[in-house]
Amino acid sequence: MSLLNECRHCRAALSAEETPDRLCGECCFFAVDYRRYDALRDEGYMQYQAKLMCGLIDPPDPDDE
Numbered sequence: 001m002s003l004l005n006e007c008r009h010c011r012a013a014l015s016a017e018e019t020p021d022r023l024c025g026e027c028c029f030f031a032v033d034y035r036r037y038d039a040l041r042d043e044g045y046m047q048y049q050a051k052l053m054c055g056l057i058d059p060p061d062p063d064d065e
């Protein structure tokens with residue numbers, strides 16, 4: 001059995017024991033946000049919408065034409 005061990009944020013390769021949150025050392029800062037993101041996804045939010053709500057991606061700037 002091989003698990004895909006890569007950081008869910010930046011896709012860096014992870015060692016199996018590195019983090020239960022599947023985030024690398026640089027992205028473990030986002031662990032709380034990703035837990036919130038997972039909860040929103042469970043509630044049925046779209047991936048993009050959930051990431052926006054958690055601040056994981058920047059919203060589009062309405063003034064940026």
Ligand SMILES: [Zn+2]
Nearest residue numbers: 007010024027
């Ligand atoms: Zn990362």
